[in-house]
Amino acid sequence: MEITQETIELQKRQIEEALDQGRIHEAIALWLKLHPADRAEVFDELDDEHQRILLTHLDVSTLADLLEELDDEEALEAAEEISTDRLADVLDEMEPDEAADLLGDMPPERASEALAEMEDADEVLPLLGYPDETAGGLMTTTYIALRRYTTVAQAIDFLRQVSDVTEIPYYLYVVDGARRLIGVVDLRDLIKADPDTVMEDLMDPEVISVEAGTDQEEVARIMAKYDLAAIPVVDSKGRLIGVITYDDIVDVLESEATEDIYHLANVSDEDLDPESPLTEQLKGRLPWLYLNTVTALFASWVISRFESIIAQAAVLALFQSVVAGQGGNAASQNVAMTVRALALGKLTPKALLRVLARQFVIGLSLGIAVGSVVGISVYFWRGNLYLSLVLGLALLGNLSVGSVVGVLVPLVLQSLGVDPALASSILVTAVTDSSGFFIFLSLAAHFLKFIRAG
Amino acid sequence: MEITQETIELQKRQIEEALDQGRIHEAIALWLKLHPADRAEVFDELDDEHQRILLTHLDVSTLADLLEELDDEEALEAAEEISTDRLADVLDEMEPDEAADLLGDMPPERASEALAEMEDADEVLPLLGYPDETAGGLMTTTYIALRRYTTVAQAIDFLRQVSDVTEIPYYLYVVDGARRLIGVVDLRDLIKADPDTVMEDLMDPEVISVEAGTDQEEVARIMAKYDLAAIPVVDSKGRLIGVITYDDIVDVLESEATEDIYHLANVSDEDLDPESPLTEQLKGRLPWLYLNTVTALFASWVISRFESIIAQAAVLALFQSVVAGQGGNAASQNVAMTVRALALGKLTPKALLRVLARQFVIGLSLGIAVGSVVGISVYFWRGNLYLSLVLGLALLGNLSVGSVVGVLVPLVLQSLGVDPALASSILVTAVTDSSGFFIFLSLAAHFLKFIRAG
Structure with missing residues (x-):
């Protein structure tokens, strides 16, 4: 079965038509035929009135599936339309980690009311204390932990008691008397094993785990790296407190990549896309443009120090931006490589000096390559030897500056605990613009009489 | 167990020391204690001589694990050091999809020789025909397909016959007499089921699958979207030909994100990082800088049309770059949002007109916000009302241009089947630089006598 965007679009229109004509049960029946992930997609695209109709007519378990699949923001909006005691039932049905996320996003007062009315609040409560972007914030408490002398037959009996077995990870965990994690059993090995085998003989005692405070990117x-379908989360004493599954990690990888791409382009809200509303766009974009305004006006001030030089040789105004821009381009290349290498764990701030030295040489090489081509091209255009020499040398200088700054800034930000993607590109452009104008115009000032004569 | 970068680094130094002192078996014993993923990491960081020693002393199955874990490029280099008949044994031990990837990267002649000596060449041969970046290129042939009347007990017997059960996916697939995919069984449901249940009663008949030619990003x-730990791959007749597992997808997500980030920053080789060698860096970066040179010189030519204006009012040279640069910033924000929305499937080229209209309004709003602040700031600095008006208006114009171009270019490239991340930023900057200089300087030319008087 291939599900295409077109078939989903078609279903959506049929559902909207049925809702418009008051055939609510038909609309719901059509909607329920969709995969839960597609239900959420269609729901999100319905208008508010249609959404309200669905929310009041769906049963608790369908609502729970829907809230699990919606994005955080959308789930919060939907939850606002549901009465508190119904919401408590829905939260009971949701997976504990999803319920905790939603409760954490709700106004504190409403969250307390809902928690008070929940039956399984004890599954969710321990998850509420962990920040969203840590292992503790990602983990679920729906997993099976066994003791070392449990047999395969007993383990399978445990699995039979789980109401929806597809909600648990593909591993069983083995703990000691103090709940410390001592082993992991892959369900594939469990299936093959003799019913009398005990967990101790079946488990892999080398369990890779993370602590609750570990950052989600890590x-x-x-x-x-280790191709894990799930990873157990332990507290500071090594006691098992939760499990993170591969589907959460896919979301993390996507949102971390979006975050890096947005931050590099100076957009601050990772939920922003070209169809987001005006006010959202202004909030996510304008602060960065203002910050860039400050650095751009500083660069203007650098140029203003050479205003009389430009008045004597207006030709300089043609090429100053080439020097600034190419330095910025070389720097952006390095910022992207450095930010990505840091995100993928391929580079540590400790490598700073070695990497800087290498990038200085690379910047020089790029500078020679670009500087000579631009210098020669401009000589054929303007026929001014000194202009070409100054331009070529300035490019050599600014590409070297850009190359070094482009790797220095993200590495230093990372070692200070700041997200290197967030601030790097503005800081780096501030440097390469100002240094580009300064190098080019001060060299030009030095050779001004030859440039004017050329 | 938490594995830290420090413990791996320590192990590496001990291994190097043992190799230097000729204690080869001790070195190998230390290395074998590591997780296969860490073995590959340490191997990759050893110098060529040490790598050669390991390659000649490892047994076939350890070599197979190593080649599976190494990056494509590194695996290819290691394979070059192994004699062809030994390599054939290693390829037999590797997972078919990994073996096919390696064979596809090898010189054709050597690949044929190795294939001829392989015992299980028939598992690998069908995979060689698919391009790397498609579903066919990602899939493995190591999976279990059953018929609809197979019982749970029989299925478990099948699993017992698999030598390394952890190499198969967490699902069993059900096919009809023509090998057409008709259902999927989650291993978690298999464990719980009664031994006499037949697959038909246990399977989910709504299997989400992809065709072999589907792009890996899709x-x-x-x-x-559907939280799948594995997805079956079918041919054009719906026959099951392979399975893709979640660990392949994690790699795809990471490399697609790297590719987009690099392309947006005009780096063309996704294996590049700040520690890559000089020649690699030049190859991955220089072509883009040259392309940027062409567009930058075009922008210089635009400025040259106004050279006499600048000669009369050198102050213009201070601010022309602010207009060009801020237009470029607004455009980059939109390029990032559009490229990411396209990659995550949140936007289709069909939405073009609606999105363009919205972004034109947003560009105008950003232009008013930035133009007024810059205009007023520069008025306080230079006290020249007409200069400030021209600057503010030019910013309004160029931010609108940038905002529209920033969403237009990637959407058009995508609908032409070109990677929007690859070419967008250069095309867009070419436009916003030239339009920025043109709008600002032609407005200034119009009000020149007031600017000079002001």
């Missing part, structure tokens, strides 16, 4: 990196 | 999008 969790994703570890799971990706 | 495969990743589908698996992420």
